Amino acid sequence: MNAVTTLTVEDGVAVVTIDSPPVNALSAPVREGLKAAFAQAEGDDAVRAIVLACAGRTFIAGADIREFDSELVGPHLHDVQAVIEASTKPTVAAIHGTALGGGLEVALCCHFRVAVPSARVGLPEVALGLLPGAGGTQRLPRLAGVPAALDMMVGGRPIRADKACELGIIDKIVPEGELLAEAVSYARKAADAGTKLVRVRDRSEGLAQDTGPEVFAEFRKKHARAFHGFKAPANIVKAVEAAVALPFDEGFKREGELFEELVHSNESKAQRYQFFAERETAKIPDIPKDMPHIPVKSVGVIGAGTMGGGIAMNFLNIGLPVTIVEAKQEVLDRGVATIRKNYQITVDKGRMTAEQLDERMGLLKPSLAMDDLAQVDLIIEAVFEKLELKQEIFGKLDGIARPDAILASNTSFLDVDAIAAATQRPETVVGMHFFSPANVMKLLEVVRGEKSSDSVVATAMAVGRRIGKVAVLSRVCDGFIANRMMAPRMEAAQALILEGPMPSQVDKAMVAYGFPMGPFAMLDLVGLDVIGWDAATSSSSTVTEVLCEMGRWGQKKSGGFYDYDEKRRPSPSPVADQVVRDFQAKSGKQHREFSEREIVERLLFPVVNEGAKLLDEGIAIRASDVDVALVYGYGWPVFTGGPLFWADIVGLDRVIAGLEAAGHEPAPLLERIAADGRKLHQYQVA
Ligand code: CAA
Numbered sequence: 001m002n003a004v005t006t007l008t009v010e011d012g013v014a015v016v017t018i019d020s021p022p023v024n025a026l027s028a029p030v031r032e033g034l035k036a037a038f039a040q041a042e043g044d045d046a047v048r049a050i051v052l053a054c055a056g057r058t059f060i061a062g063a064d065i066r067e068f069d070s071e072l073v074g075p076h077l078h079d080v081q082a083v084i085e086a087s088t089k090p091t092v093a094a095i096h097g098t099a100l101g102g103g104l105e106v107a108l109c110c111h112f113r114v115a116v117p118s119a120r121v122g123l124p125e126v127a128l129g130l131l132p133g134a135g136g137t138q139r140l141p142r143l144a145g146v147p148a149a150l151d152m153m154v155g156g157r158p159i160r161a162d163k164a165c166e167l168g169i170i171d172k173i174v175p176e177g178e179l180l181a182e183a184v185s186y187a188r189k190a191a192d193a194g195t196k197l198v199r200v201r202d203r204s205e206g207l208a209q210d211t212g213p214e215v216f217a218e219f220r221k222k223h224a225r226a227f228h229g230f231k232a233p234a235n236i237v238k239a240v241e242a243a244v245a246l247p248f249d250e251g252f253k254r255e256g257e258l259f260e261e262l263v264h265s266n267e268s269k270a271q272r273y274q275f276f277a278e279r280e281t282a283k284i285p286d287i288p289k290d291m292p293h294i295p296v297k298s299v300g301v302i303g304a305g306t307m308g309g310g311i312a313m314n315f316l317n318i319g320l321p322v323t324i325v326e327a328k329q330e331v332l333d334r335g336v337a338t339i340r341k342n343y344q345i346t347v348d349k350g351r352m353t354a355e356q357l358d359e360r361m362g363l364l365k366p367s368l369a370m371d372d373l374a375q376v377d378l379i380i381e382a383v384f385e386k387l388e389l390k391q392e393i394f395g396k397l398d399g400i401a402r403p404d405a406i407l408a409s410n411t412s413f414l415d416v417d418a419i420a421a422a423t424q425r426p427e428t429v430v431g432m433h434f435f436s437p438a439n440v441m442k443l444l445e446v447v448r449g450e451k452s453s454d455s456v457v458a459t460a461m462a463v464g465r466r467i468g469k470v471a472v473l474s475r476v477c478d479g480f481i482a483n484r485m486m487a488p489r490m491e492a493a494q495a496l497i498l499e500g501p502m503p504s505q506v507d508k509a510m511v512a513y514g515f516p517m518g519p520f521a522m523l524d525l526v527g528l529d530v531i532g533w534d535a536a537t538s539s540s541s542t543v544t545e546v547l548c549e550m551g552r553w554g555q556k557k558s559g560g561f562y563d564y565d566e567k568r569r570p571s572p573s574p575v576a577d578q579v580v581r582d583f584q585a586k587s588g589k590q591h592r593e594f595s596e597r598e599i600v601e602r603l604l605f606p607v608v609n610e611g612a613k614l615l616d617e618g619i620a621i622r623a624s625d626v627d628v629a630l631v632y633g634y635g636w637p638v639f640t641g642g643p644l645f646w647a648d649i650v651g652l653d654r655v656i657a658g659l660e661a662a663g664h665e666p667a668p669l670l671e672r673i674a675a676d677g678r679k680l681h682q683y684q685v686a
Contacts, residue, residue: 005033007040012048012191013184014041023061024054026102028074030064034106035080042087049090049187052110053180058097059119060106065128065272068263077102077134085109085199090190094183095119095170098158104169105134108143108200112190114172114183115161121169122158126232128275129268129639133259137239138201138251143168145206150219150240154233168205201248211244229514229639231267235259266649270641273681274631277624277642281472282461285621286454293459294406296466300325300373302393303382304335304366307410310438311380313339314467316360317439323365323372336366342439374400378463380432382410390414391422398423406456408432409447413479416449426451430460433480435633443633444469445480472629475619481626482633484614485643488606492662493519496602497543497580498587501594503561504572509599514637519603521570524560529553546579601650605658608647608680612667615683623683645681652680 001007004020004027016037018024026034034052041047054060063077084091084106093099093107095115104121107113115121123132123140131137132153141149144167152159164170174182190197216237220227227233235258242254262268283289299315301308304326312322316339326332340361346352365372370393373379379401381393390409397407407429409419420426431447444464448457457473464471474480479487493506501509507518523531523544533548540546547553547560552575554560555568562570584591594602611626620626627642640646647655652674656666673680 001037001040002029002033004029005037007037009041009044009047010184011188012046013187014044014047014050015180015184016041016050016052017055018053018060019055021056023058024056024103025061025064026077026080026106027064027067030060031077031080032074035075035083038080038083038087038091042083042089047089048191049092050087051092051094051180051183051187052084052107053094053183054096056097059093059095059099060103061098062101062103062124063134065275068272069269077106081106081109081134085201087111088197090187090195090197092183092187092190094179095121095161096179098122100158101125101132101136102134105132105136105139108135108139108169111197111199112171112186113169114174114179114186115164115170116176116179117161117173118176119161119170120158121161121164122156123153124156124158126154126156126230126236127271129230129232129265129271130262131232131236131239131255131259133255133263135201135252135255137236137255137258138243138248140169140206141240141243142200142203142206145209146211146215146240146244147219149206150237153236153240154219154223207244216241229267229637231265231639232262235262266641267639270639270645270649273624273641273645274628274638277628278470280622281470281625281628282465284457284461284473287458291454291458293462294377294404294455296320296377296406296459296463298376298378299323300376300379301382302370302373302379303384303410304332305382306338307434307436307438308382309335309339309342310436310440311382311410311434312364313342313360313439314434314469316363318467319363321363321365323367323376325367325370325373327368329368332366332368336364339364370396370400373397375402376405377402378406378408378459380408380410382434385411385414387414387418390419394419394422394429398425404428406430406459408460410434411447412483416447416476417451420449420451427453428456430456431474431476431480432460432464433474435482441633442468442470443482443629444471445474445482445629445633446471447474447476447480449476470628470632472625472632473621474629475617477614477617477619481614481620481629484619485607485610485626485630486634488610489603490519490523492603492606494542494544496594496599498584499589499594500584500591501599502572502577502580505594506599506603509596510603512596513600513604514640516635520561524554524562524564524570527554527556528560543576543580543583546583547576550575550579552576601658602662604643604646605655605662606664607643608655609659609664609667609670611644611647612670612673612680615685616667616669618685621685623681627681641681644683648679648681 006017008015020030041050091110092112093110096119099121123136125132148167239255239258242251298321300323301312302325304324312324315322343357409431416431420429430452433445435441435443446460461471503520507521510518528548538545552559558564561576563573623644627644630636630642631638659666
């Protein structure tokens with residue numbers, strides 16, 4: 001048919017096979033091939049039924065996302081689907097791997113779908129800021145019902161084949177390894193039996209119940225918080241409302257309009273950028289892709305505190321044995337108990353079985369002796385942030401660990417090279433910086449020391465992916481990428497409250513921008529005292545210092561910038577606000593009202609500036625790595641694309657002017673890129 005699609009006919013059944021690695025996405029050649037193959041099979045009198053199958057690791061994983069930003073080449077997907085759907089012969093999609101987005105939507109144009117048990121199906125477009133624009137919002141509810149279809153499309157998570165079968169999306173589950181033969185036999189039987197062929201668009205079993213306005217109203221209410229800032233979920237709900245209220249063709253047209261709104265939105269562009277940016281992080285220009293990794297089959301963690309425990313859980317979760325070492329028995333016991341408690345919470349929520357809990361705890365070996373780390377492949381140190389202490393530990397490890405073991409530090413700002421220098425084998429040392437809670441947060445910064453070997457770096461990155469993290473590579477600097485980037489926001493926030501806005505207003509602007517919480521709420525959560533306050537040297541010279549001196553250390557003292565009730569719900573604090581007002585009075589600055597936009601720019605332009613500095617220094621490999629780190633490490637709203645993508649949306653000239661007006665010096669790289677009319681988010685270190 002063409003290079004990516006073949007058509008074979010055997011015994012009256014045509015098999016259309018797509019073979020377009022890596023994921024059989026619906027690129028222009030695939031669409032062309034599909035359309036031609038189905039047209040030919042339909043026209044061939046020798047063909048009585050048609051099977052659609054895919055070669056390689058998966059059924060069609062969706063539209064080719066790279067094509068969204070360019071002019072349409074080849075047939076429109078809708079036209080391809082129309083040809084498939086118009087077949088007068090039974091059509092069967094044979095699904096393995098993941099049938100996602102446009103892939104599932106193509107399958108829904110077949111009369112029947114069979115799948116192997118390991119297959120998953122889903123409409124994940126929402127993660128790209130889109131809606132399923134190839135009839136998914138209209139066809140899926142007709143089979144699966146409105147509530148399940150809304151969950152699948154707004155949640156975006158693929159479901160397993162058995163669940164899809166229950167929902168009527170899949171007609172038959174067939175044994176692994178026998179997919180094609182079973183699909184062919186299914187198609188042939190349908191042809192032999194003269195089974196009445198009903199297109200999904202003409203079916204309505206899913207629309208028989210739960211379609212009243214209250215279903216939609218309730219859904220919107222339940223997810224209002226999660227929808228905040230995103231455009232796609234609201235449009236998905238509207239499209240499904242149309243599926244219920246309108247005949248298919250009209251609903252389909254409405255879906256198209258709602259899709260168009262999204263595909264040109266900055267939110268969707270940002271989310272599509274993040275999709276590729278996230279995958280790009282794995283690529284390290286000066287380390288070959290096939291660099292051999294050091295086998296990691298066992299792990300040691302030093303420190304059983306909150307970080308150490310969370311880090312250990314990541315490895316227990318994937319079935320690796322972990323030896324966790326502490327200096328004192330009671331601290332060790334407490335750490336192990338916390339890990340068990342965390343797992344128990346998951347069991348109580350029904351997301352893990354008691355047996356799985358036992359299995360995971362069975363892999364954990366608590367120890368008071370560093371010598372017990374002699375045989376492990378990867379050791380991650382997670383002790384208190386003090387250079388001398390870490391150097392002492394690495395010095396000891398040098399004499400204990402196997403020569404080829406990877407020695408990693410979870411330091412969040414210390415000099416990894418200085419830590420490595422405490423050993424005779426600095427090439428085995430890297431930073432592996434987890435974010436708290438370490439078993440939950442998806443970011444892992446792999447810090448490449450001056451002497452870290454390529455295979456150690458490549459292995460640390462791969463280990464990160466194995467435990468489900470997004471691993472971003474950083475060079476050594478104070479705070480690495482994410483923490484260093486966010487420090488200027490905190491400084492700008494502290495400075496801004498002297499000019500008029502109260503902490504709660506600043507936080508409100510950050511939440512409206514899309515952050516889970518603002519900087520002052522975050523300070524209260526972490527503890528004001530932890531951020532470098534020292535009673536001995538406190539000089540009452542900042543709001544934070546005064547609050548600390550008053551014992552207002554944050555949530556743990558039931559008050560910081562906010563007051564808290566017994567359920568830790570915040571309310572603006574008259575006491576803290578008075579402290580702010582006193583400082584405002586003393587500051588000598590002109591006080592005025594600030595709009596939300598001004599607050600956002602005052603706090604976030606310095607972050608952009610820091611990003612440019614960090615790229616100029618070669619700390620990150622590429623701008624998109626920085627954006628990924630902030631989204632996964634700090635909850636930077638993904639629909640803005642991250643600070644550097646957002647800066648391009650706002651316009652670099654505006655960023656520079658804003659920085660200057662607030663008394664910051666724009667980073668030279670920022671000025672160079674702006675002067676050349678280039679995009680900051682596309683910058684790569686040479
Ligand atoms: N378009 C273009 N490229 C894609 C792609 C797509 N839909 N899906 C994956 N790729 C690329 C990735 O960028 C990656 O490329 P590199 O190797 O060059 O980095 C490669 O395929 C492999 O992808 P992963 O590394 O993600 O592989 P995986 O095995 O971990 O996951 C997957 C496979 C589950 C299919 C995952 O890639 C995925 O979730 N893809 C996106 C699926 C999706 O969102 N589909 C909907 C598209 S929008 C749509 O269909 C709109 C519509 O209504 C018509």
